[in-house]
Amino acid sequence: MPDLLRLNPPRLLIAGFAIIIIIGAVLLTMPFTTVDGNGLPIIDALFTATSAVCVTGLVVVDTGTAFTPWGQVVIMLLIQVGGMGFMTFGTFLAVLLGKRIYFKERLILQEALNQYSIEGIIRMVRYVAAVTFLFEALGAFLLAARLTGEMGWKKAIFYGIFHSVSAFNNAGFDLFGNFRSLTGYTADFFINAVVAGLFIIGGLGFAVTLDLLNQRRLSSLSLNSKITLTTMTALLIGGAAMVFLLERGNPHTLGPLDSFTRVQAAFFQSATARTAGFNTIDTASLLNPTLLVVMILMFIGASSGSTGGGIKVTTFSILLLTVKSIVTGQEYPNVYSRRVGSQIVRKAIAIFFASMALVLTTAFLLTLFEEAEFLPCLFEAVSAFATVGLSMGITPDLSLPGKIVVIVTMFSGRLGPLTIAMALAVRGPTNQIRYPEEKLLVG
16 A cells, blocks of 8 residues: 555556456455356456446346345445545545544545545545445435335345445446346336435535535535536436437337326436436337437536546536637636636546547447447447446447457546546656747637
């Protein structure tokens, strides 16, 4: 650990997540983790561990039928560490043991939690842990209470804990077997509400949740919280309306359902596309326009500093505000009587293009290595990058090169392609020369 701490924060985050994934993969190759007693092949173990630590939910083997309870516990622990972040999880344990947290570790926590400064960072870690365990415990209790009559209380408790952890951390792993996810509970309002509530809160971001708890009035919220809440609400409602309108006549999805269940399923599909990964209707049966809407929602993702992925709703909002400022002739993007700085705008643009490049590269490579059509490959690429876990059904049939491509994409999506690029870049001396400005023709 001392050697690792000499790395800069982005490189240490990469190294830390990689080590956790490798440990998880080794455990999943052990005989006690699988039902057949042979353990997973190394590439499938690495894929599953990466998907769990990166809270994605894409699976090459069925979690509910291929793993023993011990294997499922390993996956659940990987989800927990990956969702909270290995540094946050480790710091919380260190605080419980009374260990001192040094300045270098606080800098790494600042990077991991995407905070502005290290001030109050340990208090933030305590809060993250408290909120995580509180909501996971509440979700586990509610789900176990609902499932007890269906499978007995022992199994229901385990299912409740596993799915609560998976939902709050936006992982999308399930134990219902045969890659069904929650399609057996499409009309179950209680399970839909609990699971959706968990991954919406998890995707909201700890900073926003803390802001909501501390402020008595919405007008007193920070600009980050206001933008996050406004954009997330618009995306949830807009996405649900689009899914409902496009799929209401589809006999393979919303068509056979009653009116209330159609609305419920459309909302769940819109919400789960925001990096959750659970599904109550068959993703592969969605119409092409709906798949495009889902891919857009997946690419945008959840809130900064949350358990979700994607480019994040604040990045998306800044890009829209920047376009608006250019169209209206404003020098800077303005929102809620505040100005967005040029450095933030540049970072948002860099994140967008780095993410788009990663998705297109992944889709291109999948079309080379797999026999699937282009749309399922593109959908898989977006889902892997945004750590969503939704799939059109090609994940279990991926070839060895395809699995490696998706593993790299999930890892890059969880940490952020810009973070990885900054970690790998060789920084030279700062160039203080300011060259003459030259006009260029654009547009």
